Amino acid sequence: MNQNSKIEPSVPRTPKRNGDEKCEKTGGEKKKDEDKEKAEKKAEEARAQNKKAQEQDMPRFENGGETEIHTAKDSYEIITELGKGSFGAVFSVIRKSDQRPFALKCESVHMKRAMLPYEANVLLALNLLRSPHFVQLVDHGAVENRFLFVVMKCVGKNLWDIRVTQDGRKYTLSTTMKIAEQTLAALRDLHRVGYLHRDIKPPNFAAGREGEDDYHTVYVLDFGLCRRIALKGKDLRTPRKECAFHRDAVREVKLKLRTGEQLKFVLRSGCYTEMNKILVYLDQLVYTSIPDYDFVYKCIRSSSIGMKCNRNDPPDWDANAKEYRGPAYKLGEPYIVKALE
Template identity: 35%
Template sequence: MSSEEGEDVLPKDDEILKTKKDKYKVITLLGKGGYGAVFSVERQSDKMRFAIKCEKSSAVKKVLLMDCNVLKGASQIKSKHFCTVLDRAAVKDRFNFIVMKLIGKNLWDLRQDRPDGRFNLNTALKTASQCLVSIEHLHRFGYLHRDIKPGNFAAGQKETNEHHIIFMLDFGLCREFVNRKDGKDIRTPRTSAPFRGTTRYAPLSAMQQIDQARKDDIEGWLYMVVEWTSGGLPWRKLKAQDREKVLAFKQEIRNPAKPEALDDFFYNCPKKEFSRIMKYVDGLNYYSLPDYQFIYFCIQHAASANGCKDSDPLDWDPDHPYSGPIETPGDGKVIDLEVEAGGDDFSKRKDSTKKDKRKKNEKDLPEEKGRK
C-alpha cells in the first residue's frame, strides 16, 4: 500500500464512527505516526469530547492491543496516571480504534512554553515524582515502557480539573518482561536486542543493544528529569542517528576521572540527590527489582532541602496551589493480569471472545439448564 493510500484509510473530518455503544464524530487530527493517528472526536449521545487512537488495518506491528492490556492493568489498580479505554471498534479494511479521554499538553511542550526552557525546581520535582509513580505502576502490570521521554507524558485537561495530574502515554514500544504462565518469572534476556526508544533518553542497555529491564525505564526517566530541570542535556544538539556519540556522552558522565562532565550534566539540578539516584540505578542488574520508594525519597529530600512545599503551584498553573496527587510508589511487584492475545480486528476478537466464553459456560453447566 502506498503512503497516500495509507493516509486515505484513516478517519476524515466530520466522519461518523460507530461502535456497539455509541457514535463518534471526528473533529480534528491531534497527531500521527507510523502506526496511524490520534483524533479528537465528539460522542453523539452527549456531545462530550474524547480522543481516539487509530491503527491502520495494514499495520505490520499492532500496537493498540498493547495499549488495551496496559490500560487494563491501570484500571485494575485504579492508577490516576493512565487513560481508560472507554470504547473500541474496527472499521473494516481501514483501521482499529480505541476511545479515551482527552488530555492536555505533553511535558515537552509545557517545558518549551517556559521563557528559560526549563521548569522551576518545584515543578520539576513534582512532575518527576508523578512520572516515577506511573513507571512503577506500569512495571507492576508486568510491562516495560522502553520509550520514556517528555513527549510520552502529559498533563490532564483544565476543563476536567485534571491539569495537575500527569498521564503516561504511548505504549507501542512496551514489552512484557514476565512469563505469566510460569508464575510471573522474569523473561531470560536475549543475547542481543534491537534498539528501542529515543536516542536522547535511551538507557545504556538500549544504546548497546542489550535487553532492557525495569532499571532502564528509570534511567530514561532520570535523563528526562535532568533535561526539564536544567534546561537541556549535554548531548542535546546531536541527532537520533548520532547514537554512538550520544552513548559516549552518557558513558563520560559516569567516568570518575571526568567530574566536570557530571557537573555539566547536573547543571541547575539538585546534584546530591540526582547523583545518588544515578549511582543506585547504575548498580542494578537485569533481574533487579528497583527500590522505587528510595528513588522517590531522594526526590522528596531534594524538594524539602530546596524549600519546595506540597502546595506550591506548577509552572503551567501559577495562580493556583498544587492539587495533584502526592503519592508514594509501590514496591513494583508484578500483579496478576489477564492479558488479551493478539488479533487483527478489534470487533472480531471481541465477538469471538464472547462466543468462546459462552461455549465454555454451556459446557460447564448441567445439561438441563441447558464479556468481556
C-alpha cells in the same frame, strides 16, 4: 640546477602489497550486497505501502465524508484531526450519549505490523491498577477492511511542548521535582503490571487538560514499543542476547554525566548529592533486580526539601492556581498486582 626541474627519487618506490590494493569482491560478498539492497528496497516499499494504506484507510470526515464512528457501546462525532504519524492518526471526538470529549486513535488494518492492539492490551492491564498516570481506555472497535481504533480520555500538552513555552525554555526546580515524583510513580505502576516502556522521553508524558481536575497530573503516553517482561503465574522473560535498540548514544551521554563537573552542572549543586545517589543505585541494578522505587522517591523528596521547594506550589503550566493538585506518591505499593500473580 633549474629550480623548476623535477628531481627523480634515487630510491625506487616500494611496490604495493596485496592488502593495499582494492581487491575484487568475491561471489559471496556480491550476493550479500545484493541481498542487502533487496532488503532495503523491500523495506522502502513496505513503508510506502503503509503510508498509502494510512492515507486511504483513515476516517474521511472532511468534504462530506464520514462524521461519526460507531461501536457496540456508543457513537462518536469526529471533530478534528489532532495528529498523524507513521502508525496512524489521532482525532478529537465527542461521545454522542453525554457530549464528553475523547481522543480516538486509529490504525490501518493493512499495516504490516499492527501496534494499536498491543497498546490497547497495555492500557487494559493498566486499568486494573486505576493508576492516575494512565489514560482510561473507554471504547474500541473497527471499521471493516479499513482501520482499528481505540477511544481514550483526552489529555493536554506533552511535557516537551510545555517546557519550550516557559521562561528560559525550562521548568522551575519546584516543578521539575514534582514531575520527577509523578513520572517515577507512573513507571513503577507500568512495571507493576509487567511491562517496560522503552521509549521514555518528554514528548511521551503529558499534563491533564486545562480547566479539569487532572490538570496537574502527568500521564504516560505511547505504548507502541512496550515489552512485556512478566506474565501471570510465570517468572521474568529470559533476556535477549541482542537488542535492536541503538544504545551507544545513550551510553555516551550516560558516561559524560558521570563526570563530577558535568553532573553538578546538570543537576545544580543543591541537587547533586541526592541525585547522584539515584544514579549510583541504578548502576548497580541488573536485569532481574526489582528496583527500590521508594528509595528513589525519598532521594527526590530529600532533594526538594534541601532546595526549599514548596510542596504546595502549583506547576509552571498552571502558575496562577492556588495550590498543587497533583497525585501524591504512594509508598509501599506491591511490585506485581494481584491480578497478575
